[in-house]
């Protein structure tokens with residue numbers, strides 16, 4: 001009997017999720033994809049500044065300092081600072 005009551009709630013949850021603002025990981029991926037002009041899965045400073053973002057932000061987000069920003073680094077920075085730089 002318990003399963004019958006839970007199923008309608010489970011079916012509704014995807015609908016309510018799409019009506020809300022996307023969570024930070026999704027926004028990070030969207031921002032990343034927008035800036036990753038050559039689609040190689042990492043952002044260089046050139047791609048970053050070409051996307052209209054500041055060099056200072058790139059250096060803050062490039063956590064390991066290898067000169068490339070990964071989706072994970074961007075996600076972590078957006079979680080920390082609330083935006084993409």
Ligand SMILES: [Ca+2]
Pocket residue numbers: 036037038039040041042043044047
């Ligand atoms: Ca790239």
